[in-house]
Amino acid sequence: MTFTNRRHFLSQVSFAAAALATSGFGFTSHVKRDGFVEVEIAPGKLRGVRYEGVNIFRGIPYGGKVSGDRRFRRPAPVEPWTGVRSSVFGAPAMQPPRHNEPAPAEDCLFLNVWTPGNDDKKRPVMFYSHGGGFVIGSGASQSQDGSNLARNFDVVVVQTNHRLGLLGFLYLDEIAGADYAGSGNMGMLDIVDGLKWVHENIARFGGDPDNVMIFGESGGGAKTSCLYAMPTAAPYFNKASIESGPGVRMTTKEAAAQTTAMLLRELNIPSKDWRKLLDVPATDLLAIQAKLPFVPPFIDKETNKTAQPGAGGFGPVVDGNVLPHHPFDPAAPEISKDKPLLVGWNEDEYNFFIWQRKETDLVKMDFDGLHKKLEPFHGADTGKMIETYRKTRPDASAIDIFVAISSIAMMGLGSIDIAEKKVKQNGAPVYLYNFGYKSEKKILNTDYPMGTPHAMDISFKFNNEVPPKNPSQPSESFFGGKKPERFVASHHFAELWTTFARTGKPAAKDVPTWPAYNLKDRPTMRIDTNCEVINNRFGEELAMWRSIKKA
Structure with missing residues (x-):
């Protein structure tokens, strides 16, 4: 599943x-x-x-x-x-x-x-x-x-x-x-x-x-x-x-070979004449690429086969040699057992995609609409999923729950999986984080705030959320909004990352000690204006996800 x-x-x-x-x-x-x-x-x-x-x-x-x-x-x-x-x-x-x-x-x-x-x-x-x-x-x-x-x-x-x-x-x-x-x-x-x-x-x-x-x-x-x-x-x-x-x-070699065959068919080039690819102008290849699926199909870990039919998409290939x-x-x-690792995600990743796709109707959905939106992706587990999230977030609206489910499904589950596997390796430490600074900017023409969307962390971790040199000048970030406290969150984020780069252990002034992830307490650093370590964050929700995985 x-x-x-x-x-x-x-x-x-x-x-x-x-x-x-x-x-x-x-x-x-x-x-x-x-x-x-x-x-x-x-x-x-x-x-x-x-x-x-x-x-x-x-x-x-x-x-x-x-x-x-x-x-x-x-x-x-x-x-x-x-x-x-x-x-x-x-x-x-x-x-x-x-x-x-x-x-x-x-x-x-x-x-x-x-x-x-x-x-x-x-x-x-x-x-x-x-x-x-x-x-x-x-x-x-x-x-x-x-x-x-x-x-x-x-x-x-x-x-x-x-x-x-x-x-x-x-x-x-x-x-x-x-x-x-x-x-x-x-x-x-x-x-x-x-x-x-x-x-x-x-x-x-x-x-x-x-x-x-x-x-x-x-x-x-x-x-x-x-x-x-x-x-x-x-x-x-x-x-x-x-x-x-x-x-x-x-991507597996098998899926990648299917994609290559599909590309050659699109160009009407027999596989034995593959060298003709060297003569196709790069702009024409780019145009052909745009006609194909953007990314490789998801590979199901239990069967090692594509979870969706068809080929397409370009990305790294598990070729048995380079990867x-x-x-x-x-x-x-x-090979990286002794190399410390940071891994994590933003709390409201999916808001980026609501903004980008102009899916403003999602903001108005009720709980019936939530079920209909999630069911194509989660099937018979949808009801259990919504029930769990309504229990753990009793004041959340339908759109709040949709964003929470979609965000952790996109980025959180894989991040936690990586952290758990790194811990089991008994090598260098791994540190799990959530970025949680909330932008007040609204999505398009709605009253729904961006929160912490996908990609907002980039300008924060690079410390590019800083006060203007002239205090009289307006200061607004593309995603991060206008609130001056974002400068503090950005400094925390950047200092944690640069200290990790220097020493292999993330730390920053006015930030609590960040313990390495372990399978008992499962500590997660929540990065914000005021950072905090939260043990077993999303515990009940993750138990639900794990039960679905075993189904």
């Missing part, structure tokens, strides 16, 4: 991320500069921008050509350059155009660095993988700008662009031969190349190559789950955080 139709949810994540990409939600524009700073790495000299105590290096190539004869393969080496390379964002991976960014391009292997100084200090390195499922996104979103983390907490922040969609995850291993081994995971191997670049170069940017934290939200959380299980990534990081994107299981097994099934990956 599956908890929810994960394919339906992930498709919403991809479409919602696409909406953010085109809505103007926080994409970095030009930065005013205080001066320049130069650094030399093996391929040549880089010129960064110095701005309010942070050196910003944008568009650094960490891999070479991935187009032409390198399509679906490992990248060519970075070509050396003469002179000094300026700090300009590199092209994002092929996707619809992004607001205030360069045009997407097939050759997209660039990274960005924010550092307090190009000196000999050994600062913790925070290596972030962007969200957007596995089909859109880039390392240039303003909400995830690394300046404030670097400036306020003395860390180095790194973010990559990497291949996405079918150009990053088309599985050709079974028809294309040894040169294309690992083709279903090129996008993940790009990220590993970024980590390798950090290991080799970050000391020149004031970072410690032996103290690297990987983290990511939504699709970036799933990427982090995969990195946590990948042998090629293992030497290059020490700790990880999986945020609102628990990647417990990924040897599912990241957290049947157990936490042994």
